[in-house]
Amino acid sequence: MKIALDAMGSDAHPVPDIDGAVQAARAWNLAIAFVGDEAKINPELAKHDTRGLNIEIVHTAEAIGMTEHVDAVKSKKDASLNVAVRLVKEKKADAFVTMGNSGAAMAAALFGLGRIKGIERPAFAAVIPSGESRTLLLDIGANADVKPEYLLQFALMGSIYAQRVMGVANPRVALLSNGEEEGKGTIIVREAYALLKKSNLNFIGNAEGKDAPRGFADVIVSDGFAGNVMIKTMEGVAEMLIDFLKAEIKKRPLAVAGALLAKPAFDALKLRLDYAEIGGAPVLGVDGVTIIGHGRSNAKAVRNAIRAAKQAVEGDMINAIRVGVAGV
Amino acid sequence: MKIALDAMGSDAHPVPDIDGAVQAARAWNLAIAFVGDEAKINPELAKHDTRGLNIEIVHTAEAIGMTEHVDAVKSKKDASLNVAVRLVKEKKADAFVTMGNSGAAMAAALFGLGRIKGIERPAFAAVIPSGESRTLLLDIGANADVKPEYLLQFALMGSIYAQRVMGVANPRVALLSNGEEEGKGTIIVREAYALLKKSNLNFIGNAEGKDAPRGFADVIVSDGFAGNVMIKTMEGVAEMLIDFLKAEIKKRPLAVAGALLAKPAFDALKLRLDYAEIGGAPVLGVDGVTIIGHGRSNAKAVRNAIRAAKQAVEGDMINAIRVGVAGV
Numbered sequence: 001m002k003i004a005l006d007a008m009g010s011d012a013h014p015v016p017d018i019d020g021a022v023q024a025a026r027a028w029n030l031a032i033a034f035v036g037d038e039a040k041i042n043p044e045l046a047k048h049d050t051r052g053l054n055i056e057i058v059h060t061a062e063a064i065g066m067t068e069h070v071d072a073v074k075s076k077k078d079a080s081l082n083v084a085v086r087l088v089k090e091k092k093a094d095a096f097v098t099m100g101n102s103g104a105a106m107a108a109a110l111f112g113l114g115r116i117k118g119i120e121r122p123a124f125a126a127v128i129p130s131g132e133s134r135t136l137l138l139d140i141g142a143n144a145d146v147k148p149e150y151l152l153q154f155a156l157m158g159s160i161y162a163q164r165v166m167g168v169a170n171p172r173v174a175l176l177s178n179g180e181e182e183g184k185g186t187i188i189v190r191e192a193y194a195l196l197k198k199s200n201l202n203f204i205g206n207a208e209g210k211d212a213p214r215g216f217a218d219v220i221v222s223d224g225f226a227g228n229v230m231i232k233t234m235e236g237v238a239e240m241l242i243d244f245l246k247a248e249i250k251k252r253p254l255a256v257a258g259a260l261l262a263k264p265a266f267d268a269l270k271l272r273l274d275y276a277e278i279g280g281a282p283v284l285g286v287d288g289v290t291i292i293g294h295g296r297s298n299a300k301a302v303r304n305a306i307r308a309a310k311q312a313v314e315g316d317m318i319n320a321i322r323v324g325v326a327g328v
Numbered sequence: 329m330k331i332a333l334d335a336m337g338s339d340a341h342p343v344p345d346i347d348g349a350v351q352a353a354r355a356w357n358l359a360i361a362f363v364g365d366e367a368k369i370n371p372e373l374a375k376h377d378t379r380g381l382n383i384e385i386v387h388t389a390e391a392i393g394m395t396e397h398v399d400a401v402k403s404k405k406d407a408s409l410n411v412a413v414r415l416v417k418e419k420k421a422d423a424f425v426t427m428g429n430s431g432a433a434m435a436a437a438l439f440g441l442g443r444i445k446g447i448e449r450p451a452f453a454a455v456i457p458s459g460e461s462r463t464l465l466l467d468i469g470a471n472a473d474v475k476p477e478y479l480l481q482f483a484l485m486g487s488i489y490a491q492r493v494m495g496v497a498n499p500r501v502a503l504l505s506n507g508e509e510e511g512k513g514t515i516i517v518r519e520a521y522a523l524l525k526k527s528n529l530n531f532i533g534n535a536e537g538k539d540a541p542r543g544f545a546d547v548i549v550s551d552g553f554a555g556n557v558m559i560k561t562m563e564g565v566a567e568m569l570i571d572f573l574k575a576e577i578k579k580r581p582l583a584v585a586g587a588l589l590a591k592p593a594f595d596a597l598k599l600r601l602d603y604a605e606i607g608g609a610p611v612l613g614v615d616g617v618t619i620i621g622h623g624r625s626n627a628k629a630v631r632n633a634i635r636a637a638k639q640a641v642e643g644d645m646i647n648a649i650r651v652g653v654a655g656v
């Protein structure tokens with residue numbers, strides 16, 4: 001199996017990108033195609049022991065920066081994102097992984113790979129820490145406006161990802177709404193509720209904003225507007241609380257001593273919220289495995305993003321979606 | 329000024345309701361009409377020193393419980409919520425305050441008081457801790473489906489509440505969206521953006537989910553679906569983080585000792601998140617001051633909810649909305 005990795009992705013590229021990919025190549029015996037500027041990749045790669053690894057460099061000088069507009073995907077045909085996607089399209093690689101500009105990465109995947117036959121709209125997902133496990137939330141921003149049928153397809157795709165990549169046997173699927181009871185929600189959400197109820201998915205009803213961090217469901221389905229609000233609110237609140245607590249502790253010498261003693265507990269919390277543990281999240285519905293990680297990714301996050309891609313390929317996820325959508 | 333207080337509101341009614349209202353009556357020289365079952369109110373009231381206070385009991389045996397369906401507002405005509413609203417409608421009181429079932433309270437206010445002329449849809453707001461100050465978020469659930477014009481009216485009403493009750497001179501109004509830039513959002517949000525830009529409000533652009541706890545804006549405007557997702561996500565994440573940290577501390581004896589030393593810092597965080605500091609949030613757009621507090625309210629929360637009602641009356645909020653909506 002070969003992974004096409006955009007080596008120009010992370011904020012600190014290509015350092016964590018290469019480090020994480022070399023680790024992944026060794027851990028799971030994967031072939032890696034590093035896509036990007038060889039003048040930057042080569043010296044970094046030289047710092048690692050790559051003996052026996054199946055790695056190659058696919059050179060391209062162009063790259064799309066974190067703050068560039070998504071239009072750059074069209075104007076920079078040979079940006080590393082586009083070249084990496086092309087390797088998948090041309091069957092020279094099995095999956096596309098990047099820590100880069102997520103809007104551009106989505107667009108590159110969508111234009112370059114197209115939709116899986118029958119899928120109306122691809123969706124971008126996030127994996128969130130939830131109780132003792134994880135919850136896949138989708139869509140988180142690709143589709144602000146949706147139709148009930150899109151939400152049904154998001155549920156199907158999310159359920160397949162939860163099964164094949166997250167290892168959940170019979171994923172519980174919930175629909176994000178503004179109340180628990182059936183009948184709550186926008187007109188579109190209420191229609192989607194009816195579709196989900198009739199489907200053969202393991203639909204457990206509505207989820208509310210408070211349910212996401214509680215392990216309520218394995219998959220939460222939403223339009224890309226409310227899903228985006230939810231994921232960003234989670235990030236914002238977690239950061240605010242931790243920053244505030246730190247500031248309050250700093251003001252008090254005894255509290256500083258106390259916090260030192262309590263550090264292992266704080267570390268456990270940090271680990272739980274650690275983006276790197278998750279690695280990346282999929283774009284679902286495009287015709288090729290696509291995993292996008294956070295720009296702030298370290299080597300561990302890159303490694304875990306590549307692992308998710310590997311599991312999606314091994315689990316034949318694309319085909320499962322193709323078959324699933326035909327049967328919905 | 330007289331406040332009609334639903335004495336059967338809070339989870340522990342009428343204990344905190346009466347305690348808080350007696351405090352408010354003394355602090356701000358307010359008249360209070362306690363609406364509810366006198367057999368429950370009288371013995372509780374007897375525990376307080378009410379000499380010199382302008383208080384009365386308006387007896388009604390009926391009440392609507394926390395878990396009752398909103399239809400109870402129609403079937404229980406003499407529920408304490410309905411009777412309290414009627415006092416405002418009949419100009420026997422200046423404001424309606426309850427810690428009860430918020431769906432039922434909203435319905436009681438809407439049916440009993442009607443809309444302010446020109447207001448398309450009343451909205452339910454929440455006051456959230458935000459940086460060093462507070463942010464008013466509306467709508468949080470009254471209107472899952474909205475039109476751009478409703479969002480403009482929510483912005484107007486929120487701005488007036490921020491001015492007259494929260495004491496913000498020139499409230500910064502933001503529109504909840506799935507990205508900062510103009511052009512992000514659903515079709516409805518994008519149309520609302522254009523309306524807000526043309527309005528005479530202090531519109532500062534889009535807010536994202538992560539912005540709410542950062543003091544980004546004084547008022548954040550949303551449909552009732554995404555607003556509800558946002559407020560419930562904030563609650564869920566804060567509870568999850570604190571519960572998790574507590575559990576991790578408990579596992580470690582040294583961390584327990586550390587947490588004791590750090591307790592004042594935790595207390596500061598608790599205070600910051602303390603619902604009672606805020607008290608209650610308004611239903612805006614109904615033709616009478618209406619403040620709804622949390623069922624878990626303690627006496628301080630009740631007192632602060634009554635203070636918000638008092639400020640709305642003193643600030644002539646209803647009239648300001650009436651005039652404002654005519655000029656938008």
